[in-house]
Amino acid sequence: xxxxxxxxxxxxxxxxxxxxxxxxxxxxxxxxxxxxxxxxxxxxxxxxxxxxxxxxxxxxxxxxxxxxxxxxxxxxxxxxxxxxxxxxxxxxxxxxxxxxxxxxxxxxxxxxxxxxxxxxxxxxxxxxxxxxxxxxxxxxxxxxxxxxxxxxxxxxxx
Amino acid sequence: xxxxxxxxxxxxxxxxxxxxxxxxxxxxxxxxxxxxxxxxxxxxxxxxxxxxxxxxxxxxxxxxxxxxxxxxxxxxxxxxxxxxxxxxxxxxxxxxxxxxxxxxxxxxxxxxxxxxxxx
Numbered sequence: 001x002x003x004x005x006x007x008x009x010x011x012x013x014x015x016x017x018x019x020x021x022x023x024x025x026x027x028x029x030x031x032x033x034x035x036x037x038x039x040x041x042x043x044x045x046x047x048x049x050x051x052x053x054x055x056x057x058x059x060x061x062x063x064x065x066x067x068x069x070x071x072x073x074x075x076x077x078x079x080x081x082x083x084x085x086x087x088x089x090x091x092x093x094x095x096x097x098x099x100x101x102x103x104x105x106x107x108x109x110x111x112x113x114x115x116x117x118x119x120x121x122x123x124x125x126x127x128x129x130x131x132x133x134x135x136x137x138x139x140x141x142x143x144x145x146x147x148x149x150x151x152x153x154x155x156x157x158x
Numbered sequence: 159x160x161x162x163x164x165x166x167x168x169x170x171x172x173x174x175x176x177x178x179x180x181x182x183x184x185x186x187x188x189x190x191x192x193x194x195x196x197x198x199x200x201x202x203x204x205x206x207x208x209x210x211x212x213x214x215x216x217x218x219x220x221x222x223x224x225x226x227x228x229x230x231x232x233x234x235x236x237x238x239x240x241x242x243x244x245x246x247x248x249x250x251x252x253x254x255x256x257x258x259x260x261x262x263x264x265x266x267x268x269x270x271x272x273x274x275x276x277x
Contacts, residue, residue, distance in 0.1 A: 072200055075184065075197050076201070084189070089257075090257070107240075
């Protein structure tokens with residue numbers, strides 16, 4: 001991905017030299033033309049066309065913010081409820097992610113999910129130990145949410 | 159236009175202050191370290207973030223002053239707050255702080271004692 005962006009910047013500079021105009025607007029025109037060229041030659045790269053990956057990253061950021069908002073509503077409900085009837089607990093979750101940064105992002109996402117908090121990551125990076133605010137109704141829902149998180153992260157790293 | 163943005167900024171700042179207040183209530187009411195950590199690491203994050211965003215919008219609309227440091231502050235808080243929550247609860251668990259007595263499940267129990275024996 002970094003290589004494709006670098007190539008795109010170099011193409012933009014080539015365009016500026018061809019035009020002999022060194023303004024930011026010439027750079028953007030060249031960058032856009034370079035984007036078209038990279039899209040035309042996308043089969044020659046080992047990875048995907050990099051705009052797809054940029055789109056996946058943006059989607060991940062949107063998910064981050066949505067979860068942060070929802071988890072605040074959930075905490076609000078628990079704290080302001082007159083009767084304290086939560087049933088907390090720690091459960092283990094297997095993860096398919098392997099690289100360190102993927103697991104970090106997943107742990108941060110889970111921490112910001114409604115009612116869950118990562119307590120520990122096992123030494124072999126395969127299991128996350130998660131403290132849940134309300135364990136019985138959580139299990140299934142959380143498993144579903146995490147499948148979507150893991151997929152979103154895989155979409156970026158693939 | 160300026161008035162609308164000022165209104166949005168006021169709503170954001172009030173919302174952030176309200177969330178910080180709820181965090182304080184949560185720290186008092188909730189029973190153990192881990193559940194308190196839920197309140198502290200989530201509500202406080204969004205509270206401070208929306209207060210900063212409100213301040214940023216106000217100075218932009220009222221004085222035409224685009225303060226990029228506030229944006230950087232929002233990004234830094236967003237990145238560091240969940241990590242801080244995770245580290246505090248992990249340190250508490252490894253030091254043997256007990257869960258609340260009404261907790262139903264503890265999958266980490268065996269693993270953790272195993273690790274302590276290894277040390």
